[in-house]
Amino acid sequence: FPHGYYCQNTRLYLGMPPSGEIRLPEQGFQAPTDRSLDKVQEMIILGLTNDAMMVLQTVLRDNVLDPGQYLALSQQLQSAGDTYRSLRLIKRRFANIIRGGHDGVPSLFWDLAYPKTYMPVIRDAIAENQTDPIDPYVIAALIREESSFDTNARSKTGALGLMQLIPQTADQIARSRAVKSFDPGMLLDPHLNIQFGVSYFRSLLTQFDGNLVSSIAGYNAGPVAVARWRLEMAESPWDKGGNVSDEEKFVESIPYKETRNYVKRVLQTYREYHRVNGTDCRVSFLDKHC
Incomplete structure (x- = not known):
């Protein structure tokens, strides 16, 4: 797959630019008129995304939607603030394009596949410490792989929220930040979750002397194991x-x-965020201070 982890590594060693496609001008997707989707779209606009998804499941059982309809629904979901379901829809229908690319894919498609919904919050959290900057796309990549932007995500191990923080770890962060009366339920607040997640990831970068690969591995398995x-x-x-x-x-x-596999996914996603946004990624050859 051109956008996969190993292809990315090969291109970097050969000095080739990131794999790209013909990027059409950004424009809104117009879903072809289909009465079966009217109710779904109206519910999304009203913020009734749970009900909309239930109706959509019925629609998908009885109909085959074309790409434009999927993209229009995904765009509406993201605009309504439900990035999680928007991304889920994109991954479900366009997994091969996300991995392999395709000529003629509109740039807005990639914005839906690699959301920047919480980028202002991420940048604010990073800005709390000016001496140890973090690439915001690293945090976006962690969120995408940890929770797919589901603010209410809960894992079997008890991790919560966008950046899937363990309550015990979050409690330590709360103490260091002088947050009084911390409760694990607070981790479902996206702003606090990102603040705590950035703080924890920064501590890993410090522990591993700026090594991004070790820090990503530590975020998943813990620093002791790494x-x-x-x-x-x-x-x-x-x-x-x-x-x-x-x-x-x-x-x-x-x-x-x-x-x-987690490290490979996060690195691949991190590089894709830079490719999609036309910026240089610091992970050139996975060097020490990448």
Whole structure:
């Protein structure tokens, strides 16, 4: 897949630009007239997204929607503030295009596939510490992979909110930020969740001397495990030749399959955010201070 993790690495080593497609002018998607969708669209406009999705499931059982209809619904959902369902719809219908690209895809499609819904909140949270800047697209990538922008996300392990924070970790952050009467339910507030998530991720970057790969791995598996893996890698007889960086070797050496795949997904998403927005990504060769 042209937009996949390994293709991205190969392009970087060969000095090739990010894979791109013909980007049509940004414009709104107009869904073809279809009475079966009228009720869904009206509910979305009224903010009744739960009911709208239930009706949409019925519509999808009885009809085959064309791409324009899917895109129009996704755009309406995002405009109504339901980025989670908007992204879910895009992933469900256009998974192959997201991974492989396609000529003629409008730029607005990529904005729906890689949302920037909470970018102002992310930038404000990062700005709290001017001495240790963080690329906001790293945080957006974490949110996309952690919760798909679901503010009410709850994991089996008890992680909550956009950045899937564990209550025990959040309690420590609350103490460091002098937040009084902290309650885990507060993590469902997107502003507080992002503030705490950025604070925690910054602490990981500090612990791992700015190493983005280790910090992403630590966000998933915890810093203790990552420090142990780093030590094991340093003591292992890795082949120092070839064109594979130490960071790529580390990613492949992560013993937890879940964490190994998680790191690849976040890095891939991070790079895609930069490609979609036409900016330079600091993860060129997964170097130490990327």
